[in-house]
Amino acid sequence: MKKFKAALAALTAVLTIGAAAFWSASAEETYDMDDVAQALREAVVPESQIQAIMNAYSYCEKDENGVYFGDDYFLYSDLVAMIEMLGSEGVNQAIEENLESGLAAYEQLMSTATTTTATTTGSGSDSSTTATTTTTAKTFAQMTMDEKIAYLYSLPEDERKTFMDNLSIAEKKSILLQMDADSKMEILDYLSQLMKELGFQLSVDDIQDNQIDLSVRDPEGNIIDQSSMGVVVEDTGWNLTGWFALASALVLASMGGIAYVMYRSGKDPEEEQNG
DSSP: OOOHHHHHHHHHHHHHHHHHHHHHHHHOOOOOOOHHHHHHHHHOOOHHHHHHHHHHHHTOBBBBBBETTTTTTEEEEHHHHHHHHHHHHHHHHHHHHHHHHHHHHHHHHHOOOOOOEEEEESSSSEEEEEOOOOOOOOOOSSHHHHHHHHHHSOOOHHHHHHHHOOOOOOHHHHHHHHHHHHHHHHHHHHHHHHHHHHTTTEEEEEETTTTEEEEEOOTOOOOEEEOOOHHHHHHHHOOGGHHHHHHHHHHHHOOHHHHHHHHHOOOOOOHHHOO
């Protein structure tokens, strides 16, 4: 009996050590630049910016676990975790809040009104009424926002939550396209924070003729990516038209309204004041 207990204790110890080693290896899952790029895509960062970041990192010293960039060393695992965290708090949260707000409004509408579409044929005792059902071959990404909300509302609550938690990148982009201007400005702020954590700076360089120009700069201030409205819309599925008025106001406030207007007209503020 003692020998059996001793053998059992030894086996338990071996299994414990083996399990610890297994979980340690699992916890130390290896990541590389491809994982970083994919995390950025899941966070719906524009593809042009992703490629610019990957290109900047490619010229830096690196090892199997991370990359040296500027004055910092970034572990690939930390980059992925940070992107996923900000993605959850940024784009994904904004999308979820947007859908939940739409669902709440739709539910209230459905509770106060019922719409019935029917076709009646014949007359008298020979008459018959047939409900008209419209089917669509649209994917979720192709639906309008109203259609998206109606579709989600038709799902059982548990299925709805699962569906919203597992939106594809294309589906997320389609929702971003249909968000209002205020929600899109929140996304722009999120992107700016994300770029800062990655070692870059996202800035609005110019706004004129209904076009917004964005730049991504490295730690030395060198521009590594520039995107105008057309490129941003193509890469992200976002419609930036609603941003222009607010973004213009922010630029004017940050630069000093009068000084900026004088700069745009080619005049010096002091000269204008003296004149």
